[in-house]
Amino acid sequence: MLRAPDGATIEEIMAATGWLGHTVRGAMAGSLKKKLGLEVTSDKVEGRGRVYKLPAA
Numbered sequence: 582m583l584r585a586p587d588g589a590t591i592e593e594i595m596a597a598t599g600w601l602g603h604t605v606r607g608a609m610a611g612s613l614k615k616k617l618g619l620e621v622t623s624d625k626v627e628g629r630g631r632v633y634k635l636p637a638a
Contacts, residue, residue, distance in 0.1 A: 588634035
């Protein structure tokens, strides 16, 4: 979801995984950023809120 061109919001990830918001944020900060060293970017998109993305592979 984060590699999709439009990225994903916390709410969209929550709906897809069944996780709570704090779990999604923790996975991004802990697993993706710290352990895997990936750069998760975020932008505020009108109508969607904060959208998170990973760089294209």
